[in-house]
Amino acid sequence: MYTREYVEQMDGTHFPGKTFQDNVLKPVFDIQKKYYAKPFVQISKAHAVMLYEQRIITHKEAQDILQGLKKIEAMDMEKWEYNPSYEDLFFNIEHELENLVGKDIAGKLHIARSRNDIDICEFRMVLREKVLEVMKMLNIFRQVLLSLAGENTHTIMPAYTHTQPAQPSTLAHYFLAFHDSLARDFERFKKMLDTVNRSPLGAVAITTTGFPINRGRTSELLGFGGLVENSYDCIAGCDYLTECASVIMVMNTNLSKFMKDTLDFCSKEFNVFYLTDPYVQISSIMPQKRNPSSLEQTRPAVSKAIAEAKCVFDVLHNTPFGDIVDTEEQLQPHLYDSIKYTIRALKVLSSVFSTLKVNKDILLQRAHEGFITATELADVLVRDKGLSFRHSHKITGSIVRHMDKNNLKAKDLSPQIIASISEEILGYKIDMKAHEIERALDPINFVNVRSVTGGAAPSETQRMLENRIVALEGDGQALNEIIDKLKDKELKLDWEADSIINLQ
Template identity: 75%
Template structure:
């Protein structure tokens, strides 16, 4: 029975209680050692350099602190277990530093800083790296789709509205449409990266410090683009987390819709995409089966990515605007998991779409079915015969109903049928030649005449494709710029540390 006496006997009467240790502190320590040990050392090095440059600590003290941090940096934290002697990883590393250089000197490292601004800085440093990983995987998938579009500029297929065949288009036109949503996803990730890559260091607990620190200097040494200027915002603001969750949910929602189409196209009934052997599984009993398991396994990964991001909003809503544990180690991994599932999905789709085969012949046959060129027949009655679109729409609709009723196809429409129905509706016959009707009902012609900006005509699709390739190249250069800056700032930090030590 849970009585006070029982709990005190089980947990003890001093910090940390065993339940607190097992259910909270130990799991948090595991998160800290897995993700934040290295960033913590980097932050400490930058802070020590800045304290020395601002004459807040002596050169000897800086040299001792930085030498100790370098030794700790070489330690393997992966096998460390939570030690109740220390509240968390921060105090464990501080104790290691004290053992190396003495308690008094080690204690000077904590001048003008707090676990608050350190933690937020760690979170931002880890998250920016993970966002860059998403950018990389996303750009690879975009390249795959653009290559597929280039191969299928003249692959005529039905476009669908309300899940029904609507009008002829091309596979390239369809693929480019989805690629454009991915390009907007990349733009959102760039904005997100710029939001994340602002330094909170110097906010200390929440109101900065009375010491003459240089916040810009630590930001520079750690590769940040600037500061979260208001110190209260630096600690309390968590919209960088919800912005990340939003960008991931938007991307994965679009991915899930594309996945729905893709799996449909892989069915025997659609028979549009044929997956390469490495990405299908056989049945344990039915030897003819080619199950698209790679895509089926990817679909729940996308759902998990959405769920993990949504969890961020569920945790943060209705929390105080201040220093709260809700935003800390128990929340951050939800975003990391969302990113992990997102990258898995992008990598899987990149491989599948690089190697799949397209049934171009069948797509063209489908484009001849279902009267999906009827819009062009109506347009010809407007352009060439001077009818209003409402009259031409009514005539064409009546023609289609007549053909369906008599179990005839679009190719069976004759000049006489058009003349009879138009006379019934208008009181006078409309005469169209056989070649005019054939041209109007030809899905290839349907596509080729749609040269309006953004249309499926090959000449317009080629223009869009060229523009998208240029955009992808620019996006890749921007990604490389982010990577290079982080690498350069890390090298600069190490050089500066070496200079101080020497």
């Protein structure tokens, strides 16, 4: 029974209680050393450089601090074990620095900074790296889709609305449509990355400091794109997390819709997509089975990515606008896991679709079925026979019902049937020649005449494809520039620190 005496005996009477250690502080410490040890040291180096440049600490103090930080940076901090004498990784590293340079010198590093702004800075630095990883993988999958579109500009297929065959299109048109949703996802990631990549350093606890620090300098040294200017916002604002979660959820929702189509197309009934052997599993009892397990395993990864991102909203809604543990170490890994599942899904999809085989013959065959070219027949009656669209729609609908009732196919439609039905509806006969009917009901012609901007005609999909290839190359270059800039800033920070250390 949990009594005061029992709990005090188990937990002790001084901070931190064993229950608190085991269930909160140790798990948090494990998260910190896994993700934040390196960013913490980088932040500390940048802060020491800035303090020296602002003449807040002396050259000798800066030298000692930076030399000590270099030694700590070389340690394998992931092997550190939680020590209840120090509340978290912050105090562990501070203790190590004290051992190396003395308490007085080490204490100088904590001028004009707080765990508050350090923590937020760490979170933003780790998150931007992970966002860049998923953006890079997203572009790889976009390239795969564009390659498939290029191979299938003339692959005629039924397009579906309300899960029913609607009109002929091409597989290239379909792949380009999905690519474009992912291209918008990439743009959302870019905008979100700009929000994430803002420095909160210098906000200190929440109101800045009386010391003459240079917030822009630490921002520059750590590769940020600028500041979160308002110091209260630095500490209290958590919309960089919810914005990131939103973008991840939008993209994975797009992926989930595509995967639903893909798994349908892989079924024996559809018989459209054929996954190559590395991505299928056989049944343990039914030797004829080719189970698309790679995609089936990827589908829950997409769902997990959405769930982990949604967790951010579940935790943060209705919390105070201020410094709260809700936004801290126990929350951040949910976004990391969401990104991890997203990258896994994109990797599998990239491999599966790079090797995908398409049953082009059956797609063309199905484009001839079900009168899905009826819209073009109605359009011909308007363009060539002078009818209003309402009259042509009514006549075409009656023709389709007549053909279905009499088990006739599109190729069986004759001038006599059109003449009879049009006379019944209009009071006079529409004269259509057999070759006009055949052309109107030909799915290839249907696609070719739809050359309006964004249409399914091969000429138009080829134009769109070429534009997308150029845009993707630009996105790739922009992404590489961001990645290279961060690497350069990391090297520059080391150079600045070494310059101070080596200065005589």
